[in-house]
Amino acid sequence: MxxxxxxxxxxxxxxxxxxxxxxxxxxxxxxxxxxxxxxxxxxxxxxxxxxxxxxxxxxxxxxxxxxxxxxxxxxxxxxxxxxxxxxxxxxxxxxxxxxxxxxxxxxxxxxxxxxxxxxxxxxxxxxxxxxxxxxxxxxxxxxxxPGALMYRASLAEKYLGVTSPEEMQALVADWDLFLETAAKVNEASEGATKMIVGEGDIWNAYNFGRSQGWVVDGKLVIDDVLYDFLDMIKTLEEDDLTNKGGAWTEVWFQGMKTDSTFCFFLPTWGLHYTLKPNCGLTTNDTMDDAALQAACEADGGTYGDWRMIAGPMGYSWxxxxxxxxxxxxxxxxxxxxxxxxxxxxxxxxxxxxxxxxxxxxxxxxxxxxxxxxxLAEGGTPNPFLGGQDHYAIFAEAANLANGSIMTDYDETMNNLWRDNVTTPYSKGEVELDAAIANFKAAVAAQFPELVVE
Amino acid sequence: MQNASSSTQLSPKAKRKSISYDKYGYLFVAPFFIVFIVFQLYSICFTFYTSVTDAAGWDKILNNQVIGFENFRQLFDPSSKIFNYFWGSLGNTVIMWLFNFVPQLGMALLLASWFTDSRLRLKFQGGFKVLIFMPNIITAATIGMLFMSLFSYPVAPVNTLLQQFGISSAPIEYFRSTPISRGLISFLQWWMWYGNTMIIMIAGILGINPSLFEASLVDGCSSRQVFWKVTLPLIKPILLYNLVTSLVGGLTMFDIPHMMTQGGPNDTTNTVARFIYTQGFNTPNNFNIASASSVVLFIIIVICSLILSAIMKDREPRAVRRAAK
The missing domain is CATH 3.40.190.10 (Periplasmic binding protein-like II)
Structure with a gap:
């Protein structure tokens, strides 16, 4: 090296x-x-x-x-x-x-x-x-x-009776509604389709809902939104509303190809470089739109069945x-x-x-x-999204996100939070207080200058 | 090689002409020493220096101040923030190393004694040796990645296989279980290294004078007796070498836990090397703590190696002494 x-x-x-x-x-x-x-x-x-x-x-x-x-x-x-x-x-x-x-x-x-x-x-x-x-x-x-919420139009119609992105947005306009909808999808599909794959999906969106970053004036801050996030994940896990997998794992990509997952939280690049190449059972990242569509029609896939909405929270990834x-x-x-x-x-x-x-x-x-x-020229109709204009949705989402909560501590903090709190707590391995205490101890060990109370 | 042999043959005549090729030897070994000094010796010295400074973060790595043994105090003071993490990771490392090393040595000795047994005369020895040695050729990081995908959750080959054969009804989350995670790491270390140890053991056994084996056979020893009374005592230096290299390798274990479990679940597979890595190379780059931990790890390894060699060497003189009485 x-x-x-x-x-x-x-x-x-x-x-x-x-x-x-x-x-x-x-x-x-x-x-x-x-x-x-x-x-x-x-x-x-x-x-x-x-x-x-x-x-x-x-x-x-x-x-x-x-x-x-x-x-x-x-x-x-x-x-x-x-x-x-x-x-x-x-x-x-x-x-x-x-x-x-x-x-x-x-x-x-x-x-x-x-x-x-x-x-x-x-x-x-x-x-x-x-x-x-x-x-x-x-x-x-x-x-x-900016990030948005991508969902499957056919599954939305089948399980929720939703036919337009506007109706779908109304069903996930905030996190409480999101949870209700997740339960409905699970019930209507008899467990065959889950709302999301796992905690990694909603983490970025929740993260941007904080009003303060990880560190303010040299002190560790755990925003209330993060406790809401834990409640949400715990409920989703306990009620069996996710595929129980992490982002970038096999089950995550499977959710893009099959009916096992209802929606994904993905940013601009996620739409083009992650969701699109993985939309079919035989697709790959060298295919253009026509080839993707043909592969999905021949071997099964989800090309053209995705729709995009802003979702419960504006975020950037x-x-x-x-x-x-x-x-x-x-x-x-x-x-x-x-x-x-x-x-x-x-x-x-x-x-x-x-x-x-x-x-x-x-x-x-x-x-x-x-x-x-x-947008004034008529935008960019995207066949992958059934003709929907991704520019319009991203434009809306971009101006919703608040970047001022980002700090230079984020990468390490996010990992410590996931390993010490989100994962063990949502799986019922530790009590909340113990998980937070573990997190604080780990933060204190990694950041000696920081005040951890 | 040719030069050396010809010069020894011609030495009486060559002496008079006094043409010496010796100095070229220095040229040939120079690249190694230059690279060693720049990239290893300097780094090692710099680590020792950094461990007594306040060099936390990149901006301080070159503009630091010597603060004495404060970093070491933090490592040894039970009330400090990093105490539990450092010694905890050392505990994890030792546990995983023991569960790898004991079976590894046993397996290697067993196979080595089979392969060298003149009465067994196993066929296809070469093929077996290659197959057993094979896992050692693959990079540890690759194996870590491979087993992470094999054992991941909820959709992965191992889970799918077990469910298809009806062995488990639901997918199992292997990397949320401490015994399974540690066991897998120990297993991989064992699997990667027992072939290597076996080859060294075979070399050691083949180095024993065959007349000793013949003598013991003539005296009516069983295979077991030959192994315990003749082979084992005579390959003790090889065992010591193996024990020390494995200890050094085991205590600095990094790749497999880092790639496969990232220290999880709940830091129970976090090794000392991973602790040093996260302190030094995650924000905010506590190079001082990382260096001090490296120095402590170095001292621990030196002490363990000395103890091992003392134990292994001590026995023979005592036996000789007893025999002399």
Whole structure:
């Protein structure tokens, strides 16, 4: 691992020197990311419009924390060095860690973004890109990843007598109604169809229902919503209303192909990259829409039977942000600073680019102006959803979610909460008080600085 | 090799010319030592240093202060927040190692004595040895992933199979049961390593002078007596080697529990190495605690190894002494 890291660093150094020597009058931007997604976007959209900017693109995979380790070690050693990134991308799992640190530049104060420019950004993504420490905006995203509820139209008609998404939304408008509907589905199908697969499905939605993040003023906070979540899961488990599986397990994918599960909570990428390729017994992720439909008709599947609604709670799941290296911005010339600003603005705010990109890729982009433009043109009817327009639903869901409850503690905290509380409590292995005590002890052991009461 | 043999043959003449190829030897071993110093020796020294600093988090890893033995105090103070987690994980590790090692040594010895028994003359020995050794070739992480999917819940091969044969009526949640989770990890460690141990044992037994076996047979020993009275005492150094390497490997057990159970259920399969990993590489990166735990683990391993070698070496002189009396 370390050898590979050293090799990559050495190569990068070499590449950096070479391109620096070759393009004297040009501005060179070092861009670091964890996939080639942005690289493709640079090549196809950015580079043709920006002949004077040379991009050095470096990829570290996120597997095993390679990306954060690379960024952390370099920034800790010498953030202003030649090979350090000017601009780097941040994934939902660790975006908060960097926007809360001093390593990322203030987009408004340091780079000169104005409120007028930023007005189009979808609020939830902007909130997540904002520091919890000083309230400064540090990162922007080209996509928004709002979540929605996807349900099976045929099962809804059979078991609930529901024929339109509006009627379905009324049946799951809040969590109490959701539970009632879950019981009805189980009863009407005689246990053949369960509402959801397991706790992992509703966790993200519940998580976004909190009014406070995990940590406020250096203290651990367990929001009341999390106790509601536990009650809900316990009831669902005890009344046998789930498939009793986890997300990303065999039974979860089975629920997408067969009638065993009624609905899934999935975000934008979940619809395209998770639900769609798994909708049939013989489908895979290399098939296009026509092939998926044919495979489902021939071998059994659920293509075209899905409908989408906002569900009981607006939430966001995933996303990629672009941030700037504070040390490099501070040392940069005006021309370079402008180039850094232009780079971020191009990908996250530029209407021309985002519109074209949305049209080309079908991705849900992070600008309300572009989303409205696409909706005004008649949206994007999706045959997978029986002709329903996924853009309209996601647009509605995107503006419901509240990103300000995200903290840099989330990933570790969520795992500790699941392992110490949700799983053992919902399965009846421990009492609630004991589960919470275990959780608090585990948090105290992992976060020595935190006040745990 | 050729060089070495030719130079020894020509040595009387070569001496006068005094052309020495010795220095090239250093060049050939240099890559190993460079890599070792940069990636191992330095890391080890840095771990020792970090364990006495306040280096919690990446921003402090290079700008830390030496704070003395505070991190070690936390590991040994029963009132500290991490005390139960560290010693609990050490307990889990020892339990899982014992349940793996005892059967592993027994199985390896049994197979080794069968394979080397001149009276049994087993057929297809090579084929058996390859098959038994095979699991050791696969990466532990792969095996961990494989068994996680085999035993997962509620839809997975093992559950489906048991239900189809009518052995269980409902799917069983294996990874919510401490004995099953620990048992599976011990089993996998056993399954992966008994072939390796067996090969080492066979090598050890083949190294014994055959005349000793012949003598014991002439004296009318049974197979059992040959094993207990001749083979076992003579492969004691090999047993010691095996015991120590297995102890080191067992106490640093990481891949299989990490991939298969993630330390669950309720931290009962969390090993010391996983404790170090979660402290060091999950937010907020407590490198100081992780380093101190590594140092303590290192000291525990050194002490255990010394005790083992003392026990194994002590016996012979005592027996000799008794015989002398």
């Amino acid at each position: 370390k050898k590979i890291l050293a090799l990559v660093l050495a190569l990068m150094l070499l590449a950096g020197c070479m391109s620096f020597a070759a393009a004297e009058e040009q501005i060179t931007l070092n861009v670091w990311s964890f996939t080639n997604e942005l690289e493709g976007m640079i090549a196809n959209y950015y580079a043709p419009n920006h002949p004077n900017v040379t991009i050095n693109y470096t990829i570290y995979p996120t597997d095993g924390g390679a990306y954060t380790t690379a960024v952390d070690t370099l920034l800790a050693a010498d953030a202003a060095s030649e090979e350090a990134p000017d601009v780097f991308t941040l994934e939902a799992a660790f975006v908060k860690k960097y926007v809360n640190s001093d390593w990322t530049a203030d987009l408004i104060g340091d780079l000169g973004f104005t409120e007028e420019e930023l007005a189009v950004a979808i609020p939830v993504m902007r909130q997540i890109g904002t520091s919890n420490v000083n309230g400064k905006l540090k990162g922007l995203s080209w996509q928004a990843t 995933g996303g990629t942000w672009i941030g700037a290296n504070a040390a490099k911005v501070a040392a940069a010339s005006d021309a370079k600073k402008a180039a850094i600003k232009d780079f971020i603005a191009f990908f996250t705010l530029s209407e021309d680019f985002l519109y074209q990109y949305a049209k080309d890729s079908g991705d849900f982009v992070g600008s309300n102006a572009v989303v409205e433009k696409i």
